[in-house]
Amino acid sequence: MHQAVKVTDDIWYLGSSDRRLAKFENCFPIPNGISYNSYLVLDEKTVLLDTVDKSVSSVFLESLDYLLAGRPLDYIVVNHVEPDHAATLAEVCLRHPEAVVVGSAKTQSLIRQFFDISLQGRVLQVKEGDTLTTGAHTFTFIQAPMVHWPEVTVTYDQKDHILFSADAFGTFGALNGNLFADQIRMESAEIAEYRRYYANIVGKYGMQVQSLLNKAAGLDIEMLCPLHGPVWRVPKKIEQLIHLYAKWATYQPEDNEVVIFYSSVYGDTENAMQVLADSLGERKVRNIRMYDVSVTDASYLVGEAFRASHLVFAATTYNNDIFPAMAAFLNDLKAHNFQNRTVAVVENGSWAPCSGKKMLEILTSMKNMTVLGQTLTIKSRLREEQLEPLQSLAEEIAASIDKADLA
Ligand SMILES: Cc1cc2nc3c(=O)[nH]c(=O)nc-3n(C[C@H](O)[C@H](O)[C@H](O)COP(=O)(O)O)c2cc1C
Ligand SMILES: [Fe+2]
Ligand SMILES: [Fe+2]
Structure with missing residues (x-):
């Protein structure tokens, strides 16, 4: 018919x-x-x-x-x-x-x-x-x-x-x-x-x-x-x-908000990102979102990256490189000419962590990217003494959100 x-x-x-x-x-x-x-x-x-x-x-x-x-x-x-x-x-x-x-x-x-x-x-x-x-x-x-x-x-x-x-x-x-x-x-x-x-x-x-x-x-x-x-x-x-x-x-964010993208094999990077997210929440940052890049299809991740102003990337080191799903996502963003964001990077690795350095290489090859803080390195799992640097990263992100002037 x-x-x-x-x-x-x-x-x-x-x-x-x-x-x-x-x-x-x-x-x-x-x-x-x-x-x-x-x-x-x-x-x-x-x-x-x-x-x-x-x-x-x-x-x-x-x-x-x-x-x-x-x-x-x-x-x-x-x-x-x-x-x-x-x-x-x-x-x-x-x-x-x-x-x-x-x-x-x-x-x-x-x-x-x-x-x-x-x-x-x-x-x-x-x-x-x-x-x-x-x-x-x-x-x-x-x-x-x-x-x-x-x-x-x-x-x-x-x-x-x-x-x-x-x-x-x-x-x-x-x-x-x-x-x-x-x-x-x-x-x-x-x-x-x-x-x-x-x-x-x-x-x-x-x-x-x-x-x-x-x-x-x-x-x-x-x-x-x-x-x-x-x-x-x-x-x-x-x-x-x-x-x-x-x-x-023009690659302008719509929302002055934080999205945390992470990869995790055993759950420790995820745990660290949950602690970071909770810490952001305590600092009154609203509408925080978290995505496991192995779980959510990359097309949704790319959409979310286009939406938000502040992006955290946390990845496990995998065969001396970035965990594959995170590497694919970052390369996808790069391929989409992605630019103009404030980012922070967290890496995890049990013997020779290097995913942070490699993620930064991709991120800083994009136009007009502001990197907050030092790369936080986790060795296998977040330790008590790392709570302080994690919280200071949260503090920096929260302050940057306050300051960001989105038209
Ligand atoms: C297949 C595979 C390859 C890995 N390669 C490395 C590596 O090259 N360097 C390193 O430091 N850790 C490597 N790791 C270890 C993980 O990065 C490390 O155990 C990390 O703490 C896992 O974090 P998660 O609990 O969030 O999965 C590898 C793990 C797996 C499963
Ligand atoms: Fe079409
Ligand atoms: Fe088309």
Whole structure:
């Protein structure tokens, strides 16, 4: 049965959700599923904006047939060629030989790489600022390279002031009957999913996201139609989401808070971090969070690091190196161009502890990182005489939290 929901009078949502997939991009756990969004404009000409992942292609093709009701498909705008959006593109092109494929020069070359179809004579190559009028609607194409791939284009509808924003402003999670963000609770858990999606998927490309935000600032945006997650149509809420993006894109923390990330084989590093956390709590530091990096998936850890201002990293030494899950997490942060934080480091080792030095090497290779205190070295387990240095570390973190001036 077709699935088609109205976005506006003549724009339809014909995306769908996957609640079976364990990991998005075979990488990020999606316990609440994921939506793949596609939009159809039924103007004097008909325009399809992106397609969907192959997991939901059957219902998508059925919905497309239903909505077109025999009309030709005039244009397919390809904002992003990544297969979660373009896997069904070749099939739509075969079914609709009349459709002209619209995209940037890079879009065309990526389509040729991914699909064995000839688009000869049916391509409309667009560059920054080009427009396409389809009747009542005029669409402007805006380049957004590396948000999240080099070919990415976002499309602005001048009639309804809609930004079809590709992967930007998306989130994990299936759509469960509520297409619009204003119909869904948007509290810290939901925002955490927006942040986890942003940080892991486009977090590395803060500069490029900033450049897209600068272009968006010149547009009157009344609706945001991303390729994942709900549609935003309340301008004040759109502004808030854009404000969050501006923070994330400039690697500014949202919360003046502490997160403790630790690894532990036998439990002694964990014990030391619990003592540190309790000591921070006694100093009135609020909302402290602790994560065992072997237990919590790295995508959540990266999201939390993007959120908080003060981060403690405590790791066991393992084969003369950092415990593997912590090493992977730190390298992941580095790969995401992570910067601008206050950090402290604790190491543990039974004969030649060196994880602290190695963690600091990675952390100090990131931009604008402030390291608090000396690396605290634990040999097997925290000793009575180490309570004092641990408490002075807590004191230093608490004082720094007090001082931090977060806009
Ligand atoms: C596979 C393995 C390799 C280790 N390699 C080292 C090492 O190279 N240097 C060292 O000082 N300790 C090493 N250790 C010891 C742990 O770092 C040490 O016992 C630590 O106190 C464990 O802390 P935990 O109780 O938080 O797990 C290793 C432990 C394991 C299991
Ligand atoms: Fe993507
Ligand atoms: Fe995507």
